[in-house]
Amino acid sequence: MDLALTKDQKMIQKSSREFFKKECPTDTVREIRAAPLGYDQKMWRKMVELGYPGLVLPEAYGGSGGDFIELALLMEEIGKSIVPSPFFSTIQCALAILEFGNEDQKEKHLPDIAEKGATWSFAHTEQHGRLDVSGVETRVAADGDGFVLNGTKLFVPYASSAGRFLTTARIETGSMDNSESGMVVFLVNAKADGVQIETIPTVACDDRCEVAFKNVRIPQNDILGNGEQGATIVDAIIQHSAVLKAAEMYGSARAVFELTVNYTKERKQFGRALASFQVVQHRLVNLLTEIDGLKYLVYKAAWAFSTRNPDRLLNSAAKLKANSVHAAVCRQGMYLHGAIGWTEEMDIGLYHRQTRAMDFDGGASDLHREQIACELEQRTPLFKQVLD
Amino acid sequence: MDFGFGEKEERFRTEIREFAKENLSSGKYWVMQAEGQTDDDWAFIMSVSKKLAEKKWLTLAWPEEHGGLGMSHIQRMVFEQEVGYWGIPGTTMGISGTGWVGPSLMIFGTDEQKKTYLPPIAAGDEDGIWCTGYSEPDSGSDLASLQTFAERVGDEYVINGQKVWTSCAHRAKWMWLAARTNRDVKKKHDGISLFLVDMQSKGLKVNPLRNFVGQHMFNEVFFDDVRIPAKNLVGVENNGWGQLMTALSFERGMAVCASGMMKRMIDELTEYSKETHRICDPLVRARLADMSMEVEKLALLSQEAAWKAERGEAVIHEPSRDKANMDEILDRLFQFGVELLEGYSLMDPTHRNNRWIRLKGMIEQCYYFVMGMAVAGGTTDTQRNIVANFGLQLPRS
DSSP states (O other): OBOSOOHHHHHHHHHHHHHHHHHOOHHHHHHHHHSTTSSOHHHHHHHHHTTOTTTTSOGGGTOOOOOHHHHHHHHHHHHHTTOOSSHHHHHHHHHHHHHHOOHHHHHHHHHHHHHHOOOEEEEOOOTTOSSSGGGOOOEEEEETTEEEEEEEEEEETTOTTOSEEEEEEEETTSOSSSTTTTEEEEEEETTSTTEEEEEOOOTTOSOOEEEEEEEEEEEGGGEESSSSOHHHHHHHHHHHHHHHHHHHHHHHHHHHHHHHHHHHHHOEETTEEGGGSHHHHHHHHHHHHHHHHHHHHHHHHHHHHHTTOOOHHHHHHHHHHHHHHHHHHHHHHHHHHGGGGGSTTSTHHHHHTTHHHHHHTTOOHHHHHHHHHHHHHHSOOHHHHHHO | OBOOOOHHHHHHHHHHHHHHHHHHTTTOOOOSOSSOSSHHHHHHHHHHHHHHHHTTOTTTTSOGGGTOOOOOHHHHHHHHHHHHHHTOOOSSSBTTIIIIIHHHHHHHOOHHHHHHHHHHHHHTOGGGOEEEEOOBTTBSSOGGGOOOEEEEETTEEEEEEEEOSOTTTTTOSEEEEEEESOSOOSSTTSSEEEEEEETTOTTEEEEEEEOTTSOEEEEEEEEEEEEEEGGGEESSTTBHHHHHHHHHHTTOOHHHHHHHHHHHHHHHHHHHHHHTTGGGSHHHHHHHHHHHHHHHHHHHHHHHHHHHHHTTOOOOSHHHHHHHHHHHHHHHHHHHHHHHHGGGGGSOTTOTTSTTOOGGGHHHHHHHHHHHHHHTTSOHHHHHHHIIIIISOOOOO
């Protein structure tokens, strides 16, 4: 057991931290959020030049073959500096293509992402407002040598500028009795005829859109995986997204905590620093404990991915903890700041504006509670394995 | 970054599990009590101590010259995790012997003290059972204010005063005692000394204190002109506070063992939920998931201190952070446990062979015990003060 970062892990942590510190101070975040795209394309191009989107993609596809822990560390820095970018939404899709795509798909799309900064988005949630596949009503029907897609997706991030979508649909031959049957994932060109994109006003300013597919024609070879493998692919996306989003949330929570500790050390009332009051101290200590705990849940889950042996219970535990800790540190941080914390001039609000989007991406809390419960239910407990 | 354990650690883990299977498979699970409720329990605990001593596991952290195995911090952590999960009793030699009396004597003790007191602890003998005399009626979290007085008279010290919450005093042969040797000091931390006291001494009286469910774990200990030889002073007179801080630092790592125990409880509660079909209830599923996540978190957090120590880094606030968190999670976990047991949670856990007892009574046992745990080794809020001051460097309140 060694909790220290390797040389490569330290390097990506240090270089990305310095890069975002320089390129993405909070004033820049404010400017970007005020603009319609939700991100700065110049900054995105620099991230591509630094090899971020290809960090964990194999060298054969233009990536640098880094490990999953490095990617989690990069997400952590993105969280610390609240970097507005289509990085996460693109990586979500890239990892799914890497795992389930055929050779043609990988050769066609992964180098575009790694080297040219093509942006993707996962268009999956519909009117049920959730990530699980049960609410997918988008239909796809075979038509000649391809398919025709009809349906509407909601809260698709950075969709106005995305080049392509990974989208879920139910194939019309599939039975509606089983929510997981007949699920298919497609690679959809955002510029295809019949794709209509409209921005939804959301708090995080990450260009969440309604994406409507109206008789969109999809070529046969743009199915991801072996036909009706959609539910498996969505599950895989939830697994890696949970850990990566939790890593970002850990970075964000750590930054909010530092802002709050510094403020309570500087702010004086009754002739002494707020941080000298025991009631304040204990609140800070409790937050610190949860943030430290989140760190290890994230790192261990990422480590398990890096050993190609992902741990479903840990993935869900990391995201479940991230959801509660991020919201808690933002809210408690604001309370500890007093009235000023509630104003738009303070940076803490920039972080808190992301809370709901982060909670949703990679899976909301109840989804992960159920996943943990399934894991617990299915495994044979250690004491039975040994004593019986 | 590597969360995996090496071959050596994994082999050791397997060996401990075999030990558990051999010695504890008859449904015996000792949870958070070193003293045993009955004389039969105590005899069993001592018999396990003996077996642990034969494997040198009782003193696995001690250097080889003192009968130990000189194991690494990581290996010790593995042992503690397993002790917690399997509920292996008798690992502490009373409440203090292997943990801090032995290691402190190795640093501050005379050669004679080492020769006299270390071997019985390492051997798991009755003569190696120690209790610890720190707290007094007016000195709890504010330990340095202690008033029990030891006066040097010729070749002896004469001790007067009272200790309280003394776990295992009714079983112990020896007490590791902190007493004042000088009242005329500017700082209360000065003028304290550490002593080794024979529990059979004339004038020493042990009075049982029962907890609110009638269990006997700790005691009051009265000193009425108790005379001990001057050679039973540990280290330098009036210099005891620094030694005591060192001894307290050996008391760390409670969260490692507790996280092992909590993993067992998650497993037990899951099995119980499956057997009773409560697992179909979405509320039960959600609460199991929340508790499992908290236990995983604490298990990971509690590894940090051992890893730092292994690297030779200073371990400062981490054990306090983990102890406070452990207290909180224990409280939630057993609240959930008794709510899951519903009617069966009404049982008196000391009747663990009663036909209506479920899960060997361990859920109720812990439910009534966690308030004691929250106080032992420094209260939850005292631990938070330590984290605030030394971890976050916040100004003193």
